[in-house]
Amino acid sequence: MINRxxxxxxYVSNQDEAREFWTxxxxxEVISEETNGPMRWIEVAPKGAATSIVLHNKEAVAQMNPEMNLGTPSLMYFTENLDQLYRDLTKKNVTVGDIVELPAGRVFNFADDEDNYFAVMETRKKK
Known part of the structure; x- marks a missing residue:
């Protein structure tokens, strides 16, 4: 059974720029960076996270597997301080959307340097 x-x-066009954006x-943090023949991958994650993002070169993967879907996954991140994160990203010139109220909580989206969009939702601190 899958448990996590x-x-x-x-899949990105420029792995070095993508690594810089995420870090x-x-x-x-960069968890690992590997090269194996024509393939290079960079694994990044928030400190202590159980799930990581692996940045692959879109062109290289397309050459190896032309049928593969290289679209951007729809990812939702969580934060305990949405307003501070919004201010921080805005100061770093990251493209951000408006903060909106949803039944599940407040959320906004942001884009990386290749115009891939992701979302962030505020979570409540556990007492």
Whole structure:
């Protein structure tokens, strides 16, 4: 049985710029960086996270597997301080959407440097 999500594959045009975006603007850490023949991958994640993002070169993957769906996954991140994160990303010139109220909580979206969009939802601190 599957018991958790381990990695999410994100196919990007420029792995170095993508690594910089996720580490410098979102505060993720590089977990590993590997090269095996023509394939290179960079694994990033928030500190202590159980799930990571693996940045793959979109062009290289398409050459190896032309039938593969290389679209951006729809990812929802969680934060305990949505307003602070929104301010931080805005100061770092990250494209952000408006903060909206949903039945499940407040949320906004943001884009990486390749215009892939992701969402962030505020979670309540557990007491």
């Amino acid at each position: 999500i381990g990695q999410v594959m994100l 410098e603007k979102l505060g993720f």
